Amino acid sequence: MNIIYRMFIYDFLYTAADQIIRKYNPCQVQSSSDGLVECASDIGLCCNGCEYLDDNGCMVNSVCCKLHICSAAEIRQPYIANKLYDIRKIASRYKLMRFRGSRQDTYAYLRKAWRWREKLEDRIGKAIFKKTALGG
Ligand code: SF4
Ligand code: SF4
Numbered sequence: 001m002n003i004i005y006r007m008f009i010y011d012f013l014y015t016a017a018d019q020i021i022r023k024y025n026p027c028q029v030q031s032s033s034d035g036l037v038e039c040a041s042d043i044g045l046c047c048n049g050c051e052y053l054d055d056n057g058c059m060v061n062s063v064c065c066k067l068h069i070c071s072a073a074e075i076r077q078p079y080i081a082n083k084l085y086d087i088r089k090i091a092s093r094y095k096l097m098r099f100r101g102s103r104q105d106t107y108a109y110l111r112k113a114w115r116w117r118e119k120l121e122d123r124i125g126k127a128i129f130k131k132t133a134l135g136g
Helices: 005-022 071-076 078-093 103-133
Strands: none
Touching: 005 078, 005 103, 071 078
């Protein structure tokens, strides 16, 4: 499938997931009195250590991250977990799930996969042509 179309699906799924998260707020992310960022999980924010995290939060639109909530958030909002799971299935089908991957990362991955496929098809096409030309 066309990469542009897949990226359109990416944006659509991201927006859908973002609206669900904003509406139901399963993560309960907030700043504590001592300035630390806290959430529903006892072990801390799952974004910790990510290259895309800065003081204002996530700097990219990651559909994979947007569609993931941990068990602490799931217990809080099981209905949301099911909704996100349904969207995740669509994202997986179109190969849009990149762990901690930005929109740009996903686009680059799809381009690379596309080029690889083109090369493969080209090689297969040449092999078939050679075989036919040699009367094999
Ligand atoms: S890319 Fe994912 S893990 Fe990284 S900051 Fe954004 S939401 Fe968090
Ligand atoms: S998914 Fe879990 S660890 Fe990540 S922000 Fe939400 S509650 Fe915290």
